[in-house]
Amino acid sequence: MTRIAIYPGSFDPVTRGHEDIVRRSLQLADKLVVAVAVNLDKAPLFTLDERVNLLKTVFQDESRVEVRSFDGLLADFAREEGARIVIRGLRAFSDFDYESQMALMNRQLYPELETVFLVPALHLTYLSSSLVREVARLNGDVSTLVHPVVDQTLREKFSG
């Protein structure tokens, strides 16, 4: 049996923290679908295409990683993909409530879908896409927090 896991998010943009979780997930699954949410609460900084393409570039050497966008319920998308594992990174305790709520809702919608939480590398704990966007917008250096191609794209975004 091929174990397929799904790692959903907005990835606006992908950070070194996401990369770390992806690499850890490959220990749990044979194939990992990085699932980029089409609809977000807020207007994203990067378009859906940009977010998907950055992820594809960052993971181009990981043959077991597939980058896809999805619209609608995660539970439905997971079912279509044949995935029974959802991966989430737990950066801090404040994520926990929201994350359990989502895990329990997804279990109700698709009982075979198991959500597993991973702890990111310690030096990446404080990282989030929103913090990266904020620092980059104010011309701070984010080169240690994101992949070089993301760093370059952020500079172009904010230099205009």
Place this chain on the structure above:
Amino acid sequence: MTRIAIYPGSFDPVTRGHEDIVRRSLQLADKLVVAVAVNLDKAPLFTLDERVNLLKTVFQDESRVEVRSFDGLLADFAREEGARIVIRGLRAFSDFDYESQMALMNRQLYPELETVFLVPALHLTYLSSSLVREVARLNGDVSTLVHPVVDQTLREKFSG
């Protein structure tokens, strides 16, 4: 590659909550080692042998579950067993800090060892071995919280 996971604990005694986590774990691993800690901070209610035997009875029909006791560091035991996944149930946010601390320490001692957190079935969230012991000690009914064989053993323990 056979994926071996390890589920450590004191299991004093095993509850329906532990059973739920074990069954969920079998979706993530080909083989699950339930690892009963020999040394505990407090004197346990059940001896090591009793705790191991109750687990063996409860999981006798799960051929992919193996019950073992361990002494020493979990990281060392996992290495000996060839396990690269540690399973932990996250009942509540207050577990989270301690659990991350342990996960990070185990990662330092054995970098390939990934700790994954699962969310138990909602109706089992409030369950813990200590609560079961306390209620049983006061003659409360715990028959819905533990396996019949554990319920029976608790009654014998406290009837004397």
Place this chain on the structure above:
Amino acid sequence: MTRIAIYPGSFDPVTRGHEDIVRRSLQLADKLVVAVAVNLDKAPLFTLDERVNLLKTVFQDESRVEVRSFDGLLADFAREEGARIVIRGLRAFSDFDYESQMALMNRQLYPELETVFLVPALHLTYLSSSLVREVARLNGDVSTLVHPVVDQTLREKFSG
């Protein structure tokens, strides 16, 4: 003395979780005023009239429940209604800080007003109006999470 309690919220829309808290509250008070806030931070999905009417339908058989809308400070509305008890459901620890802050502010504005927190039925813990809206918007099944009349109204809302 008639004990009057008030249960404030946006109820956008009322869920099985709210229903559970209302029924528990009736053990504490002789009369319960479900108080629908007119002004919300975000634009609601349902109009004030819709939210009030759904509540009235859901609780039409509870003679001790009264549904009202209110504008302005909760403390002022409670005083007008002769209520000295505010009911709040505590779904998760992350509610706690905000809820204590509100309880303390309301106590400052109206010292006789006591806020009491209730724990919802376990299987409803992960429920929130925003989760219901989100799942319904993506065509997920919410029929076990809300009253049939709310389910029907959500379908009409999103089928257009």
Place this chain on the structure above:
Amino acid sequence: MTRIAIYPGSFDPVTRGHEDIVRRSLQLADKLVVAVAVNLDKAPLFTLDERVNLLKTVFQDESRVEVRSFDGLLADFAREEGARIVIRGLRAFSDFDYESQMALMNRQLYPELETVFLVPALHLTYLSSSLVREVARLNGDVSTLVHPVVDQTLREKFSG
């Protein structure tokens, strides 16, 4: 119908924080049973008789307060007393998990028993019996934290 509430604890010793919760509870119930637990995890500083007598002295002018000791399950004691409300003070978020766990267990053991949480007066939030014992043991002044009779008893306890 007489509403009877029960306020369980170890009261080792009763503090101004407990007094505050008792007075707030009288708004919710016609009669309040302060229930002193006989069996504690740790050896108490005050004997059961001392704890009960201090409470009786402190609340001697509150005719609606009754002080009782109890052994066994709280749910059983509440049933015997005809109480359907359990009162708990929520000092801080770290209490919340344990308190919900107990509330849910008590609901399982006695479904009609509703646990309600109250927020103590702000200046009493940081107070706990263990902090009072610790400060008094080191000869610190606790006269603003406890009733004069408790202060006096603590001095006698530690002067010997």
Place this chain on the structure above:
Amino acid sequence: MTRIAIYPGSFDPVTRGHEDIVRRSLQLADKLVVAVAVNLDKAPLFTLDERVNLLKTVFQDESRVEVRSFDGLLADFAREEGARIVIRGLRAFSDFDYESQMALMNRQLYPELETVFLVPALHLTYLSSSLVREVARLNGDVSTLVHPVVDQTLREKFSG
């Protein structure tokens, strides 16, 4: 060596809670720069000039307090000001995650910059600018929560 500390925030408007933290900070630093953020996530109620002027009026007698506005990264502004200490008030545990994240990011951007957290006076714990704005908007009395000049300005703001 002159110890310079910086206290950043939006101060929309300054509350008695901010005043309390400023006065406590003067024990840690020889000079305190109150740094008003120009760019906020949401549109503020008070303009930048109003926020700065209210702060200047409130602290006009504290010769060691300087009120400044800043644009861009806090780390850059601190460096320009020669400040090596950032002051933050910790009102509640829910602030903690966000605050540590910011402290760690600022440390990465400016390693000599140390963030220190202070606990406000207990009776000011539940205070926040947003709560003050909300209560004032609904004609509630906030005269004990803010300086008289802020109270007056809020009345003018909402009387129009």
Place this chain on the structure above:
Amino acid sequence: MTRIAIYPGSFDPVTRGHEDIVRRSLQLADKLVVAVAVNLDKAPLFTLDERVNLLKTVFQDESRVEVRSFDGLLADFAREEGARIVIRGLRAFSDFDYESQMALMNRQLYPELETVFLVPALHLTYLSSSLVREVARLNGDVSTLVHPVVDQTLREKFSG
């Protein structure tokens, strides 16, 4: 004015995490008193003399650090030492409640005493003396978590 700060703890034994907090504290104070508590809740692994001597060895090159033991209330000891700042490291949110409680109690006992919280270096966040003791007891390698002299002493302790 000389700013004197005090850093209380049990230091059983001192870890790299404590060392990190001490070095950060020297930015806030002219002199730092590391205050070793004589009386602990549990029997310590190291005697008072051992704990003091390890600290003295570890900080022998920091002329502004003084190592002292204290008995009784921290507030009283701080007053005797002329210290008006208490330093505490905040490793995780679960420390926060207890730490605020202590800060508020100390403020009540000695109003001029300000408690400040610092965030340790990220890679030391998960460290605690109890974790070090536990790992060392089980023959795990703690050489990156403590000073070489502490590592050596732990080995001697557990080799017997």
